[in-house]
Amino acid sequence: MNERELYQKKARAKLDEWKAELDKLKAQASAASADRQLELNRHIDALNAKVEQSERKLDELLDSGEEGWESVKQGFESAWTTLKLSFKDAADKFK
Template sequence: MNERELYQKKAQAKLDEWKAELDKLKAQASSASADRQLELNRHIDDLDAKIEQSERKLEELSNSSEESWESIKQGFESAWTTLKGSFKDAADKFK
């Protein structure tokens, strides 16, 4: 496996991990009070959107040519950083 394939595999594994974590957050939100649910659902919707964006970027990355891979990788890493920060913020809200 080359560096590109390893990178994609690692990124997909982390996205899968975050999707599972998001499912846990959804379950946690469903047992909260109505007001708290509204607040938590906003964070969940934000995370859902950012996961989808990261998945699209990962798809772009996997379909990219060798020549464009590095520039697309930078776009993916930017989306990745945003998603990572959002998960940290959401986790703090769910405590």
């Protein structure tokens, strides 16, 4: 397996991990009071949008040719960083 394939595999695994974490946050929100649910659901919706954006970037990464891979990888890493920070921020709000 080359570096590109390993990178893609690792990215997919982490994205799947974050999707599972998002499911946990949804369950937490559903157990909260109505007012708190509204607040938490806004954060969940924002996270879900960022997860979807990261999935699209990962798909672009998977579909990119060898020459365009580095450029697409940079776009993916930018989306990745945003998603990582958003999850950290959301986790703080769910405490």
